[in-house]
Amino acid sequence: MGEMTTLDGIVLRERLVGEQDKFIDILTKERGVLELSVKGARKINGRSGSSAQLFAYSRFCMNERKGRLYLNSAEPIHIFYDLRSSLSRISLASYFAEAASFCSPENSQCEDILRLLLNCLHYLEKGTRSEAFLKSLFELRLMSDSGFMPDIVGCHSCGAFEPEVLYFSVRNGIYLCSDCHAAVHEGSPEMPDEQYIKLELPVLLAMRHIVLADFDRLFNFRVSDGVQEKLSAISEDYLRSHLGRDFRTLNFYHSIV
Numbered sequence: 001m002g003e004m005t006t007l008d009g010i011v012l013r014e015r016l017v018g019e020q021d022k023f024i025d026i027l028t029k030e031r032g033v034l035e036l037s038v039k040g041a042r043k044i045n046g047r048s049g050s051s052a053q054l055f056a057y058s059r060f061c062m063n064e065r066k067g068r069l070y071l072n073s074a075e076p077i078h079i080f081y082d083l084r085s086s087l088s089r090i091s092l093a094s095y096f097a098e099a100a101s102f103c104s105p106e107n108s109q110c111e112d113i114l115r116l117l118l119n120c121l122h123y124l125e126k127g128t129r130s131e132a133f134l135k136s137l138f139e140l141r142l143m144s145d146s147g148f149m150p151d152i153v154g155c156h157s158c159g160a161f162e163p164e165v166l167y168f169s170v171r172n173g174i175y176l177c178s179d180c181h182a183a184v185h186e187g188s189p190e191m192p193d194e195q196y197i198k199l200e201l202p203v204l205l206a207m208r209h210i211v212l213a214d215f216d217r218l219f220n221f222r223v224s225d226g227v228q229e230k231l232s233a234i235s236e237d238y239l240r241s242h243l244g245r246d247f248r249t250l251n252f253y254h255s256i257v
């Protein structure tokens with residue numbers, strides 16, 4: 001019969017197999033992303049059926065046989081139905097799912113990433129925070145939770161904590177205050193500096209909040225439209241650069257917004 005396991009998780013992906021079956025990928029805090037085989041998926045109705053659909057957060061009861069997992073039953077905890085109310089919402093949610101999945105290998109502890117994803121989907125579903133805000137927050141915090149936290153507590157050279165103007169390196173995840181940046185680049189004033197992006201203090205403060213704030217306070221901040229624009233560019237660049245890959249769902253999201 002195999003071993004029975006019960007875990008809470010959210011469905012990040014589903015793939016239909018043949019006429020009746022499907023595979024689902026679920027993100028769990030204890031074991032990262034797991035692939036479950038769902039037999040007779042088209043016939044399952046009611047609670048178990050909706051509990052195993054995309055973006056359902058459910059309690060999954062599964063059998064483990066020969067290294068494979070088979071869904072036995074599922075009870076819904078929260079199903080993010082309202083994400084489907086707009087194409088941009090569901091597309092952004094799909095990008096969150098693809099990125100979270102990529103950063104959550106099987107059998108790794110993923111409590112922080114699961115909590116981040118569930119909360120971002122919650123605000124996305126409610127519509128109480130802008131998509132741009134949630135996207136930046138998700139991208140930078142996901143990178144921090146995945147071992148790519150930028151070191152932005154002070155200027156990399158002199159430690160200046162709140163410079164009015166600063167230069168951020170996406171590749172290195174550090175910044176220089178304008179004095180240190182000028183000193184470093186004194187010898188070659190004509191050289192275009194592609195590595196550093198010039199930012200103002202409010203953008204740094206927003207980035208710092210996203211990567212360092214306690215989770216309880218994470219969503220408790222606001223930014224102006226101007227700051228959001230810079231933040232959006234930086235957070236996406238940062239994720240792409242450090243994960244070193246493209247996301248199909250992100251390209252699709254850009255094609256519709």
Ligand SMILES: [Zn+2]
Nearest residue numbers: 155158177180
């Ligand atoms: Zn400095």
